[in-house]
Amino acid sequence: MAVTDSGLPVQKKPKRGRTKGTDEGGREDGIRQQNVALILKAATSLFSRKGYEGTRIAEVADIAGLPKANVYYYFSSKEEIYDAVIKQLLDGWDAAFKAITPDADPRQALERYVRSKLEHARKHSEESRVFAGEIIGGARFLRWRDRHHMRQVTQTYSAVVEGWIAAGKMKPVDPRHLFIMLWAATQFYGDFPILACDALGRSRLSRADFDAAAKVICATVLDSLIPSDAETGVLDSPESR
Amino acid sequence: MAVTDSGLPVQKKPKRGRTKGTDEGGREDGIRQQNVALILKAATSLFSRKGYEGTRIAEVADIAGLPKANVYYYFSSKEEIYDAVIKQLLDGWDAAFKAITPDADPRQALERYVRSKLEHARKHSEESRVFAGEIIGGARFLRWRDRHHMRQVTQTYSAVVEGWIAAGKMKPVDPRHLFIMLWAATQFYGDFPILACDALGRSRLSRADFDAAAKVICATVLDSLIPSDAETGVLDSPESR
């Protein structure tokens, strides 16, 4: 259901479009899939830059190369498109956590997590920004079950970190604040590329910039939590080797 | 130093020495100040939740307790209100950096920076979110002068950190990525309070949560960069600071 807010032009929730079997015919579904993908791509770009209300369906249609009415043929409302974009992001998000298991080496697992998150931020910057805007705005459209899922993921992996700490593999730290810090530090490059570019003096972030970010994050946060073999130099110090 | 003069015609608050037609010694100006403040407060809340396009001037007026036309009496357009909100934030932002001077002790200076940023995020969460939304959307309204100022601030204080490193007071690290990390980690609690609440299992963030955040950030990032006297325990060690 739509979160009813005073300013939202909530209108009717019409029936879903005709549902064709997805595995039935190849040709019609091919067109459908292609057009849906075009619409979602255009919508992601626009939602990320202009937010929900700032995005015009006419412009989505324009960028997708379709007439506006066709967009309404595939999606019954603007909100349905927005939900689809958010869902697209969440579907591909949990992957970064998969390295974090009780039996894993904390240092390797967390470094992989950081690198996965950064890689995701680099490749899916626009989706990240749609999500960030949604959270900033108070999660007005985020479905409850998605939010609940994120809560549970945090709890699950915090417990893993606590296990590592109890086993003496890591120095004690509140794992929830740790995940927040890692999340914030990695997500920043996807959510606020403009600030990152300005800070780094770039016009665009390169792969090397993301790599440097990973190095700094790991060399500071992880080195202080997980005593490694040689902990003398932090970064690029010549005498540490 | 605050970012100065972005050319806002209305909404200036200095007392003028000479009152022309309206005498009575600033009673009218008192009303003006008060109403402008009410409008900005309402606008900040709405812009933070609904973004630029999602915010309705009618609702701003409603929350401010004024008729809509009065809002247009004090501000000539919606964008002018938005600019004023952004400016309000930037004016109060550089203060956090003031502890970072070449002669300062790096550990103390950076810890103060982290705590100042967190305190600002706690007290000005809504303004932070307006700014975050503006950046996420591509800085469409942010004046170039303000952006340039932020770039210069980053450069200035990065140079200070580089001086510390050259003087052997800190382990080598790219100061720009360091500032990004500190910025991201602190700003997160103001920009994404919903995620922070979900992660921490709170309904609202308390002062203690911000304090715990400061401790984790300092205990991880700063401890690994600035060798302190006793670096055995990371957190919850009886003798810290």
Added chain:
DNA sequence: GTCTATAGACAGATAGAC
């Protein structure tokens, strides 16, 4: 499936009486 034309609603901004 595709697309034109438009209904219906509502926003930002203004005119002008008080």
Added chain:
DNA sequence: GTCTATCTGTCTATAGAC
């Protein structure tokens, strides 16, 4: 300074011809 009434433009969503 305050506020009602309204103008003007634009948006979502739909009807209905191809």
